[in-house]
Amino acid sequence: MQRSDETSRRPEFRARYFVESSESIQKTAEVIAGEQSSGTFLDVPGETDELKQRARARVTRLQTLPPAMEPSLRSACVERRGHRGPYHRGEVEIAFPVDNVGANLPALLATVAGNLFELGDVTGLRLLDLDLPADYAARFAGSQFGVQGTRDKAGVHGRPLIGTIVKPSVGLTAAQTAALVDSLCAAGIDFIKDDELLVDPAYAPFEARLAAVMPVLHRHADRLGRMPMYAFNLSGSIDEMLRRHDQVHAAGGTCVMVSLNWAGFSGVEHLRRHSALPIHGHRNGWGALTRHPQLGFEFAAYQKLWRLAGVDQLHVGGLRSKFCESDDTVVQAARDCLAPFAGLPPVMPVFSSGQWAGHAPETFARVASTDLMHLAGGGIVSHPDGVAAGVASMREGWEAACAGVPLDDYAQERPALRAALRRFGSLA
Amino acid sequence: MQRSDETSRRPEFRARYFVESSESIQKTAEVIAGEQSSGTFLDVPGETDELKQRARARVTRLQTLPPAMEPSLRSACVERRGHRGPYHRGEVEIAFPVDNVGANLPALLATVAGNLFELGDVTGLRLLDLDLPADYAARFAGSQFGVQGTRDKAGVHGRPLIGTIVKPSVGLTAAQTAALVDSLCAAGIDFIKDDELLVDPAYAPFEARLAAVMPVLHRHADRLGRMPMYAFNLSGSIDEMLRRHDQVHAAGGTCVMVSLNWAGFSGVEHLRRHSALPIHGHRNGWGALTRHPQLGFEFAAYQKLWRLAGVDQLHVGGLRSKFCESDDTVVQAARDCLAPFAGLPPVMPVFSSGQWAGHAPETFARVASTDLMHLAGGGIVSHPDGVAAGVASMREGWEAACAGVPLDDYAQERPALRAALRRFGSLA
Numbered sequence: 001m002q003r004s005d006e007t008s009r010r011p012e013f014r015a016r017y018f019v020e021s022s023e024s025i026q027k028t029a030e031v032i033a034g035e036q037s038s039g040t041f042l043d044v045p046g047e048t049d050e051l052k053q054r055a056r057a058r059v060t061r062l063q064t065l066p067p068a069m070e071p072s073l074r075s076a077c078v079e080r081r082g083h084r085g086p087y088h089r090g091e092v093e094i095a096f097p098v099d100n101v102g103a104n105l106p107a108l109l110a111t112v113a114g115n116l117f118e119l120g121d122v123t124g125l126r127l128l129d130l131d132l133p134a135d136y137a138a139r140f141a142g143s144q145f146g147v148q149g150t151r152d153k154a155g156v157h158g159r160p161l162i163g164t165i166v167k168p169s170v171g172l173t174a175a176q177t178a179a180l181v182d183s184l185c186a187a188g189i190d191f192i193k194d195d196e197l198l199v200d201p202a203y204a205p206f207e208a209r210l211a212a213v214m215p216v217l218h219r220h221a222d223r224l225g226r227m228p229m230y231a232f233n234l235s236g237s238i239d240e241m242l243r244r245h246d247q248v249h250a251a252g253g254t255c256v257m258v259s260l261n262w263a264g265f266s267g268v269e270h271l272r273r274h275s276a277l278p279i280h281g282h283r284n285g286w287g288a289l290t291r292h293p294q295l296g297f298e299f300a301a302y303q304k305l306w307r308l309a310g311v312d313q314l315h316v317g318g319l320r321s322k323f324c325e326s327d328d329t330v331v332q333a334a335r336d337c338l339a340p341f342a343g344l345p346p347v348m349p350v351f352s353s354g355q356w357a358g359h360a361p362e363t364f365a366r367v368a369s370t371d372l373m374h375l376a377g378g379g380i381v382s383h384p385d386g387v388a389a390g391v392a393s394m395r396e397g398w399e400a401a402c403a404g405v406p407l408d409d410y411a412q413e414r415p416a417l418r419a420a421l422r423r424f425g426s427l428a
Numbered sequence: 429m430q431r432s433d434e435t436s437r438r439p440e441f442r443a444r445y446f447v448e449s450s451e452s453i454q455k456t457a458e459v460i461a462g463e464q465s466s467g468t469f470l471d472v473p474g475e476t477d478e479l480k481q482r483a484r485a486r487v488t489r490l491q492t493l494p495p496a497m498e499p500s501l502r503s504a505c506v507e508r509r510g511h512r513g514p515y516h517r518g519e520v521e522i523a524f525p526v527d528n529v530g531a532n533l534p535a536l537l538a539t540v541a542g543n544l545f546e547l548g549d550v551t552g553l554r555l556l557d558l559d560l561p562a563d564y565a566a567r568f569a570g571s572q573f574g575v576q577g578t579r580d581k582a583g584v585h586g587r588p589l590i591g592t593i594v595k596p597s598v599g600l601t602a603a604q605t606a607a608l609v610d611s612l613c614a615a616g617i618d619f620i621k622d623d624e625l626l627v628d629p630a631y632a633p634f635e636a637r638l639a640a641v642m643p644v645l646h647r648h649a650d651r652l653g654r655m656p657m658y659a660f661n662l663s664g665s666i667d668e669m670l671r672r673h674d675q676v677h678a679a680g681g682t683c684v685m686v687s688l689n690w691a692g693f694s695g696v697e698h699l700r701r702h703s704a705l706p707i708h709g710h711r712n713g714w715g716a717l718t719r720h721p722q723l724g725f726e727f728a729a730y731q732k733l734w735r736l737a738g739v740d741q742l743h744v745g746g747l748r749s750k751f752c753e754s755d756d757t758v759v760q761a762a763r764d765c766l767a768p769f770a771g772l773p774p775v776m777p778v779f780s781s782g783q784w785a786g787h788a789p790e791t792f793a794r795v796a797s798t799d800l801m802h803l804a805g806g807g808i809v810s811h812p813d814g815v816a817a818g819v820a821s822m823r824e825g826w827e828a829a830c831a832g833v834p835l836d837d838y839a840q841e842r843p844a845l846r847a848a849l850r851r852f853g854s855l856a
Contacts, residue, residue, distance in 0.1 A: 038598050039596070039597075046595065046596050046600060047596045051599035055598045073720060075752035076754040076755065077750065078752075099631060100625065100626075101625075102628055104627055105665075106687045106690035107625070107664065113716065114712035115712050116715075117714070118751040118753065119750070119751065119752070122752065169465065171474075171479035171484070172474060198535075199535045200532060202530065203482055203483075203527060235534035236533075238666055238695070238697075261537070262534035262692060263693065264690060264691050264692005264693060264694055265690050265691065266664065266669065266690070267534075269666075270665060270667070282538075285541050285542055285545065286545070287546035288717055288724040291545060295720055322505065322547070323505065323543070324502070324546050
């Protein structure tokens with residue numbers, strides 16, 4: 001079913017939702033459009049036709065789906081009414097006037113992902129996707145480096161960036177971190193990141209880690225002709241993030257990392273406006289926003305919001321990872337990051353969690369791109385022959401994947417990959 | 429069952445979770461403690477005893493609950509293993525070293541609410557509560573005004589602040605907004621807020637609204653001997669928020685409002701450090717974080733995190749509201765805001781959504797306090813006798829509640845309350 005109530009020429013952006021409700025999808029869609037623009041639960045005297053014309057959201061598409069007999073999520077409101085089902089389901093697209101929001105990320109979120117999750121009749125609501133006109137999207141900070149800028153800074157082209165996370169995640173001293181980085185760089189790694197738990201611990205302050213790590217990176221950069229990219233986790237207060245960014249930049253570093261959901265849209269966009277470096281976006285907490293299929297966010301929408309804010313690299317999980325998401329979800333997330341969006345550049349999908357060389361062939365086959373970052377934590381630092389062999393095994397896994405050679409064959413003459421297959425094979 | 433593996437004297441903070449898992453609760457708790465500190469999915473060479481001693485989190489309490497036969501949330505990880513149940517359930521408390529995190533909100537969130545929602549064995553995880561030592565909590569910005577400071581700025585003592593939301597939420601011009609504010613102030617309202625959707629629309633820019641509204645507030649302040657508190661929604665970029673704060677402050681305004689989940693912890697804490705005014709915390713998007721009972725956040729934990737960031741007023745929903753939360757949940761949320769927490773002041777619970785005078789008696793009876801803000805949108809502006817009667821009815825409802833007089837009796841001689849009962853009575 002297709003609807004278009006108005007032919008207004010005002011600029012609009014659109015949000016698409018899965019909706020489940022004790023009321024009809026038609027009525028629920030109208031309630032959402034009202035609540036998220038100029039309406040409320042009662043008729044409001046001031047909502048004139050003229051005001052509606054400039055401010056009211058409208059339902060632009062509506063597709064009903066088979067109803068459920070039990071609600072996906074409980075609602076005290078529905079229960080008070082003694083409603084016994086059915087729970088109508090559908091997909092709904094709503095168009096909002098750009099003029100209501102402007103280039104304001106918190107206001108955009110309050111509009112497309114605000115109180116509507118809590119509406120009383122609603123027993124399921126998920127933001128599936130967003131669509132913004134390019135000239136509207138251009139008013140946000142937006143990704144500055146994306147795939148191409150990340151590759152240029154890292155000096156890695158034509159293959160994925162092979163990376164790792166400093167492990168143990170927390171607890172290492174600055175000197176211990178630098179020693180680990182040294183061995184990773186010696187092994188030819190492309191990318192290293194701090195764990196999301198690690199920023200500025202008492203026993204390894206940010207500045208001490210930076211001071212210990214950067215000379216190591218420079219030494220290897222001189223040798224390699226490219227500086228291994230290190231994503232320093234600078235998450236913290238606004239002042240700390242800017243100061244740490246400047247310290248990283250002044251020291252010659254090439255990447256900073258931030259916990260997106262907790263620094264927040266205002267925090268991340270501010271960092272982006274200030275930043276001379278690619279921003280590695282860590283999505284920790286994402287599970288709370290996405291894990292129930294009838295609640296929260298689909299990654300398609302989530303990644304667009306963070307591309308507006310300005311991330312350049314974004315975590316997508318990993319195939320057969322230690323996390324809960326299905327491989328299909330992970331692959332789709334990577335494709336989302338690489339897909340065009342309103343004139344913004346594609347961003348690097350970051351594969352991480354329980355990864356090792358054995359994941360390369362299927363990752364390549366399913367994403368159909370080498371524009372990605374493949375991070376192995378334990379898969380590198382716990383390689384039985386050491387980190388050098390761990391990095392080599394990852395590189396060899398991707399060589400095999402890109403060449404279309406089975407890993408076992410490719411491993412015949414390559415002891416690092418062979419040892420990885422022997423040690424980690426049961427994990428794939 | 430009580431456990432305490434170590435007698436370490438290092439300072440710690442604690443997080444309490446509901447956990448559901450395909451593995452035993454004991455094992456899952458250890459995995460969470462490991463993942464969220466110095467462990468990973470494989471043994472890591474560098475995790476020495478000395479490192480564990482300084483950085484490893486520990487399970488400090490564990491209570492098993494009856495298991496479920498079906499998982500609350502699906503996990504591809506669990507399904508790959510062909511696990512058929514049971515799904516173990518329990519409550520777990522984990523103690524984290526303060527030294528890992530420091531006074532860093534994004535890092536605190538990454539620790540207590542990061543990747544653990546996505547752990548593969550986990551089929552349900554909810555952050556129930558937090559406990560911080562007072563000297564650790566004191567290192568965060570923290571609420572600056574709270575209940576007392578809000579009352580002082582508003583000049584309202586001994587009863588709730590009666591408030592409303594500008595409606596229509598969006599679409600009014602600056603002059604229309606000022607006219608509405610004028611009539612609300614003439615009616616003696618204590619508090620007015622922008623809708624969370626409204627910040628800086630093209631047809632009513634923030635500065636124009638401020639310029640139109642402030643003279644109205646001053647005029648009534650001269651008359652009333654107190655300035656009605658207006659929470660200007662300044663959500664936006666960091667620079668915009670600080671600039672708007674300064675504009676509100678310079679113009680003599682007494683409150684600013686921010687969309688917490690989208691400005692983010694870094695954004696809100698930065699605003700707090702800068703702010704000379706109480707911060708009205710709007711939790712739009714909260715539904716996505718809390719609505720599934722085995723996922724996300726309990727409000728008890730959520731409100732503590734925002735008190736650390738520095739909000740002074742925090743939305744809690746409303747009794748029999750248009751939203752999905754049960755009355756019990758709403759009442760508990762209000763009590764949480766008013767409860768002591770690590771030396772931080774209590775903050776104002778803000779009751780809102782589908783409210784009118786009829787909600788006063790039960791709200792008072794159940795919260796057992798008048799330290800709250802009671803906001804009626806439609807319940808004031810859609811009062812059949814106009815906004816003046818709408819405000820009067822709210823005040824009268826609370827007078828009756830505090831005096832222990834039934835509303836119907838109290839309404840006999842009070843036409844505003846009587847008309848409200850007649851018009852809105854079916855909504856309670």
